[in-house]
Amino acid sequence: MMQVHEGQCGLCTHFGENGAPDDKLIQIRLKHEAPEDLIEECGHPRHAPLHLKVTPMSGCAGFEAAPETMNA
Numbered sequence: 001m002m003q004v005h006e007g008q009c010g011l012c013t014h015f016g017e018n019g020a021p022d023d024k025l026i027q028i029r030l031k032h033e034a035p036e037d038l039i040e041e042c043g044h045p046r047h048a049p050l051h052l053k054v055t056p057m058s059g060c061a062g063f064e065a066a067p068e069t070m071n072a
């Protein structure tokens, strides 16, 4: 497992946003750690048409904190 920090995709609301609801993503947001080999599509409106794939440790200026991270 890798630590995921504020500003990185794993804690962003757009990480895997357009996929099926996924408990794995919720766990990452709660625990701030993620598997090294995880890749998800970014659902940010500017990335979705490009099908950008990111790791939990990636990041960009479009970061928006996922709601679950705010309760942790």
Ligand code: SF4
Residues within 6 Å of the ligand: 007, 008, 009, 010, 012, 013, 014, 015, 016, 042, 043, 044, 047, 054, 058, 059, 060, 061, 062, 063, 064
């Ligand atoms: S690439 Fe940017 S917008 Fe997409 S999940 Fe990562 S931080 Fe969020």
